[in-house]
Amino acid sequence: MIEITGLTKRYGGKAAVDGLTFTVEPGRVTGFLGPNGAGKSTTMRMILGLDRPDEGRVRVNGRGYVTAALPMREVGALLDARALHGTRTARNHLLWLAHAGAIAESRVDEVLRQVGLESVARKRAGTFSLGMSQRLGIAAALLGDPRVLLFDEPVNGLDPEGVKWIRELMRDLAGEGRTVLVSSHLMSEMALTADHLVVIGRGRLIADVGMTEFVRHSSGVLVRADDPERLATALTAAGAAVEPEPGGALAVSGLEAGAIGRIALDAAIALSELTPRRLSLEEAYMNLTRDSIEFEAGAA
Numbered sequence: 001m002i003e004i005t006g007l008t009k010r011y012g013g014k015a016a017v018d019g020l021t022f023t024v025e026p027g028r029v030t031g032f033l034g035p036n037g038a039g040k041s042t043t044m045r046m047i048l049g050l051d052r053p054d055e056g057r058v059r060v061n062g063r064g065y066v067t068a069a070l071p072m073r074e075v076g077a078l079l080d081a082r083a084l085h086g087t088r089t090a091r092n093h094l095l096w097l098a099h100a101g102a103i104a105e106s107r108v109d110e111v112l113r114q115v116g117l118e119s120v121a122r123k124r125a126g127t128f129s130l131g132m133s134q135r136l137g138i139a140a141a142l143l144g145d146p147r148v149l150l151f152d153e154p155v156n157g158l159d160p161e162g163v164k165w166i167r168e169l170m171r172d173l174a175g176e177g178r179t180v181l182v183s184s185h186l187m188s189e190m191a192l193t194a195d196h197l198v199v200i201g202r203g204r205l206i207a208d209v210g211m212t213e214f215v216r217h218s219s220g221v222l223v224r225a226d227d228p229e230r231l232a233t234a235l236t237a238a239g240a241a242v243e244p245e246p247g248g249a250l251a252v253s254g255l256e257a258g259a260i261g262r263i264a265l266d267a268a269i270a271l272s273e274l275t276p277r278r279l280s281l282e283e284a285y286m287n288l289t290r291d292s293i294e295f296e297a298g299a300a
């Protein structure tokens with residue numbers, strides 16, 4: 001489990017991470033989403049003790065990661081797949097890490113097999129494609145058989161087969177009861193992988209929500225009524241979320257069209273439109289993060 005409380009990191013005068021609080025539970029894949037520059041990598045570096053928070057704290061399995069006696073057995077991480085000595089072979093790179101982390105050499109061949117790099121184990125890592133480097137980075141993360149795993153944008157540069165492989169690996173790792181946090185700036189990637197979503201923008205928490213709930217909230221009903229204000233009050237009282245739309249319509253989520261129709265009937269409000277609509281997950285995510293996009297293409 002990873003517990004993050006009031007985490008803040010400033011560079012110059014600017015907060016890259018701003019009062020973040022959330023928990024990453026074991027046994028499920030948690031997608032860590034946010035637009036470019038949202039603060040995902042900075043948060044991951046602080047979880048690993050590679051950056052020091054200005055405020056707040058991180059606890060991994062109940063304690064500060066930097067205080068762990070054998071950190072590679074506690075947490076495995078893929079931050080930057082290219083961050084390795086290109087002149088070492090894949091196997092020697094992992095052997096070197098195993099020695100540094102007091103991990104049995106036999107694990108090296110096990111993880112090479114697990115990530116499908118056995119046949120190139122004696123090739124120099126510097127000659128690897130990005131996809132192969134990602135696999136080697138994942139092998140390094142798995143080396144200590146840790147209970148907690150962090151992957152920063154692991155599918156960048158992978159072909160569809162590699163993407164599918166990573167997705168299945170993460171699901172398997174979570175299925176074994178491990179804590180898995182994986183960052184991405186694309187909702188489409190997370191839709192098939194994550195059980196839970198933590199969404200941030202400009203360093204702040206935007207949503208901490210189960211995937212099923214996120215999907216439920218991304219669908220809604222468009223309603224036009226002769227008395228939208230009174231209908232909005234009645235629907236809100238029934239537990240729906242109601243947002244005004246341009247032209248006097250209401251966007252309603254949390255209630256099915258049939259239930260909305262009955263509430264309108266009971267309140268003697270005439271409806272001129274009742275249209276169920278379903279946003280794609282990508283659209284729902286864009287709506288959530290619209291206000292926190294740092295760099296946006298100007299309108300043509």
Ligand SMILES: Nc1ncnc2c1ncn2[C@@H]1O[C@H](COP(=O)(O)OP(=O)(O)OP(=O)(O)O)[C@@H](O)[C@H]1O
Nearest residue numbers: 011015016034035036037038039040041042043185
């Ligand atoms: N070492 C640093 N020095 C100064 N600013 C930094 C440093 N590291 C990160 N930042 C700034 O902090 C903010 C958050 O960056 P971070 O890399 O954590 O975002 P991210 O969500 O991982 O983005 P991306 O998806 O682009 O990798 C950005 O505005 C970035 O420019």
